[in-house]
Amino acid sequence: MTILYGGDYNPEQWPEDTWQDDWDKLKLAKVNSATINVFSWALLEPREGQFSFDKLDRIVKLLEDNNIKIVMATSTGALPNWMTRKYPEVTRVDTYGIRQIGGKRENACPNSPMFQHLSNELVEKIAKRYSNVKNITHWHISNEYGGYCYCDNCAVAFRKWLKKEYNNDLNEVNTAWGTNVWSHTYNSWNEINPPMKIGDVSEDGKPVLSGLDLAYRRFQSDSLLNNFKKERDIIRKYDDRPITTNLMGTQKDLDYFKWAKEMDIVSWDNYPAFDTPAGLTAMEHDLMRGLKQKPFMLMEQTPNQTNWQVINRLKAPNQMRMYSYQAMAHGADTIQFFQLKQARNGSEKFHSALISHSNSTDTRTFKELEQLGNELQSLPTDIVDSTNNSEVGIIFDWNNYWGLEDATGPIKQDYVQQVYDYYKEFYDRHIGVDMISKETDFKKYKLIIAPNMYINSESLTKRIEYYVSDGGVFVTNYMSGIVDKDDNVSLGGYPGLLRKVMGIKIDETDALPDDVQNQLIFKDKNIGSGSLLCDLIQPDTATSLAHYGKNVFYTDYSALTKNEFGKGTAYYAGSRLDKTAINYFLTDILQRTQIKSDSNNIGVEMIQRESSNNKFEFIINTDSKEKVINNPYPQTNDLLTHQQIGEEIHLSGYDVLILQIKK
Numbered sequence: 001m002t003i004l005y006g007g008d009y010n011p012e013q014w015p016e017d018t019w020q021d022d023w024d025k026l027k028l029a030k031v032n033s034a035t036i037n038v039f040s041w042a043l044l045e046p047r048e049g050q051f052s053f054d055k056l057d058r059i060v061k062l063l064e065d066n067n068i069k070i071v072m073a074t075s076t077g078a079l080p081n082w083m084t085r086k087y088p089e090v091t092r093v094d095t096y097g098i099r100q101i102g103g104k105r106e107n108a109c110p111n112s113p114m115f116q117h118l119s120n121e122l123v124e125k126i127a128k129r130y131s132n133v134k135n136i137t138h139w140h141i142s143n144e145y146g147g148y149c150y151c152d153n154c155a156v157a158f159r160k161w162l163k164k165e166y167n168n169d170l171n172e173v174n175t176a177w178g179t180n181v182w183s184h185t186y187n188s189w190n191e192i193n194p195p196m197k198i199g200d201v202s203e204d205g206k207p208v209l210s211g212l213d214l215a216y217r218r219f220q221s222d223s224l225l226n227n228f229k230k231e232r233d234i235i236r237k238y239d240d241r242p243i244t245t246n247l248m249g250t251q252k253d254l255d256y257f258k259w260a261k262e263m264d265i266v267s268w269d270n271y272p273a274f275d276t277p278a279g280l281t282a283m284e285h286d287l288m289r290g291l292k293q294k295p296f297m298l299m300e301q302t303p304n305q306t307n308w309q310v311i312n313r314l315k316a317p318n319q320m321r322m323y324s325y326q327a328m329a330h331g332a333d334t335i336q337f338f339q340l341k342q343a344r345n346g347s348e349k350f351h352s353a354l355i356s357h358s359n360s361t362d363t364r365t366f367k368e369l370e371q372l373g374n375e376l377q378s379l380p381t382d383i384v385d386s387t388n389n390s391e392v393g394i395i396f397d398w399n400n401y402w403g404l405e406d407a408t409g410p411i412k413q414d415y416v417q418q419v420y421d422y423y424k425e426f427y428d429r430h431i432g433v434d435m436i437s438k439e440t441d442f443k444k445y446k447l448i449i450a451p452n453m454y455i456n457s458e459s460l461t462k463r464i465e466y467y468v469s470d471g472g473v474f475v476t477n478y479m480s481g482i483v484d485k486d487d488n489v490s491l492g493g494y495p496g497l498l499r500k501v502m503g504i505k506i507d508e509t510d511a512l513p514d515d516v517q518n519q520l521i522f523k524d525k526n527i528g529s530g531s532l533l534c535d536l537i538q539p540d541t542a543t544s545l546a547h548y549g550k551n552v553f554y555t556d557y558s559a560l561t562k563n564e565f566g567k568g569t570a571y572y573a574g575s576r577l578d579k580t581a582i583n584y585f586l587t588d589i590l591q592r593t594q595i596k597s598d599s600n601n602i603g604v605e606m607i608q609r610e611s612s613n614n615k616f617e618f619i620i621n622t623d624s625k626e627k628v629i630n631n632p633y634p635q636t637n638d639l640l641t642h643q644q645i646g647e648e649i650h651l652s653g654y655d656v657l658i659l660q661i662k663k
């Protein structure tokens with residue numbers, strides 16, 4: 001299999017007599033793929049029911065003539081003006097009840113029957129017409145799904161969705177959401193409104209009925225997923241090739257684990273800002289791989305600067321190449337960009353591209369792209385589809401993400417950052433991690449971390465108990481096990497149903513101002529501190545590993561615990577641990593699990609992918625500074641320089657090596 005190297009191509013923004021020149025240039029960089037037809041609805045259907053595929057036919061022919069593979073999009077991510085004018089219901093209504101008038105993109109109401117009808121009609125035509133194009137490798141549905149709509153059509157569809165979820169029983173809804181609070185009881189389904197700021201949600205985004213809000217988030221994610229599924233099924237009637245849509249890492253709106261089940265392959269768009277830690281990007285790649293536990297496509301990144309971030313810094317020499325191999329190390333089998341040719345107009349004209357405004361191949365960026373293109377072509381073919389095997393799983397869950405955001409009190413939390421607190425520790429120790437869903441088979445992991453597992457259920461509790469009693473090591477922390485799926489608190493003390501396996505009970509949790517940290521005392525010695533929240537832990541069967549320092553009234557309570565449970569161990573951290581504390585805490589856990597850890601060479605990633613014949617060790621300097629490290633596999637071959645590497649590896653800023661280890 002070839003590694004797709006290319007990206008979004010929008011020739012419709014350019015005179016046709018410039019098109020071939022694009023490819024004369026792009027082929028110098030060994031570009032072999034183009035993603036087309038992402039936003040062309042107004043061209044394909046200039047008036048309702050009048051279709052015109054001439055231009056798209058010519059674009060397809062251009063690519064075929066140049067022997068370029070095609071990722072064919074469906075163009076349903078932006079609406080033509082005739083449609084928003086004639087059928088205002090296709091646009092979204094915002095949280096203040098204001099109907100949008102059209103424009104922008106990725107903003108169709110997912111529950112508009114008219115949008116569904118018109119988009120499906122278009123997709124049917126595209127699928128039928130282009131399913132015989134040999135160069136198509138993938139289908140790309142819509143673009144970066146997300147966002148919410150609160151229109152009447154959505155309200156109607158929501159009530160229907162609720163009836164299914166709650167056995168057609170309004171009492172069940174009232175009970176599940178605790179509607180007696182503030183006189184919110186529903187006496188008819190029609191009284192249920194979407195949670196809006198002109199309704200049940202406060203100006204700062206907090207819902208009164210968090211059960212309602214959680215349900216609405218699930219419903220909107222499902223609604224967009226239905227749009228995806230409808231388009232997918234239409235394409236599938238004509239074509240067997242893989243169908244995807246481009247996801248966005250830790251983006252909040254959609255339950256990507258649920259989405260991935262419906263996608264043939266995961267693809268995603270990676271846009272780290274200049275100050276995004278490399279480890280956070282690594283975590284997002286691992287999450288995207290984790291969605292299907294399979295390699296994925298890097299559908300978009302930018303060769304140089306973006307235009308939409310607050311500060312759009314240039315990428316330093318070799319930084320784009322570094323990001324590309326970082327993606328590959330974590331499971332990407334394609335390297336694709338937004339976009340192949342920089343726009344002259346519109347809001348993205350300052351967004352970089354392979355061919356820049358200078359229209360020259362003699363640019364710093366293009367030369368780096370050329371180098372990368374040549375290197376990708378020379379990689380052994382079994383690197384594609386090779387696997388990442390990890391002993392550690394970190395649970396990521398969109399419902400927890402939403403639930404923690406919806407909760408009013410005890411403190412504002414950043415779910416992604418708190419998951420990253422743990423991920424980073426493994427990353428710095430060069431320990432591969434799988435980002436997993438709560439439904440994953442836990443058995444294959446020696447260690448599972450479930451940060452802020454706010455929402456819990458009886459069945460999940462059972463699976464955790466079974467995993468630990470069978471010898472697994474499980475770590476969780478504050479704000480875990482607090483509520484059920486409808487945001488009802490689990491009574492009897494925190495962490496609710498997890499009390500037994502954790503061997504602890506918590507009655508109270510303190511919330512700390514930003515500038516306050518509580519010292520953590522491990523065996524009379526202060527090692528690091530906790531911030532954000534502090535659970536006042538009462539160990540039951542658990543042993544206490546640390547307690548809080550003397551500056552608080554709850555110094556007698558435990559801050560960190562460890563519970564032997566069957567053949568395994570369950571650890572609980574009652575506070576947001578700083579670097580020193582988390583390091584100390586995990587050292588014990590890693591010893592217990594005998595997971596190989598190496599905290600030398602922070603800033604250099606070492607990640608392994610494996611095929612049936614080879615191991616590929618990616619060694620990546622994610623930093624601009626030079627590094628010298630010991631070679632974990634001396635006398636092996638670097639696939640990028642084709643040289644044997646000795647005992648030491650000298651990495652210049654952003655340098656990368658891929659060592660091939662024959663099995």
Ligand code: GLA
Binds near residue numbers: 246269306351
């Ligand atoms: C997103 C979109 C693209 C483009 C890029 C710019 O990922 O999918 O169409 O707007 O951002 O960074």
Ligand code: ZN
Binds near residue numbers: 151153
């Ligand atoms: Zn709507």
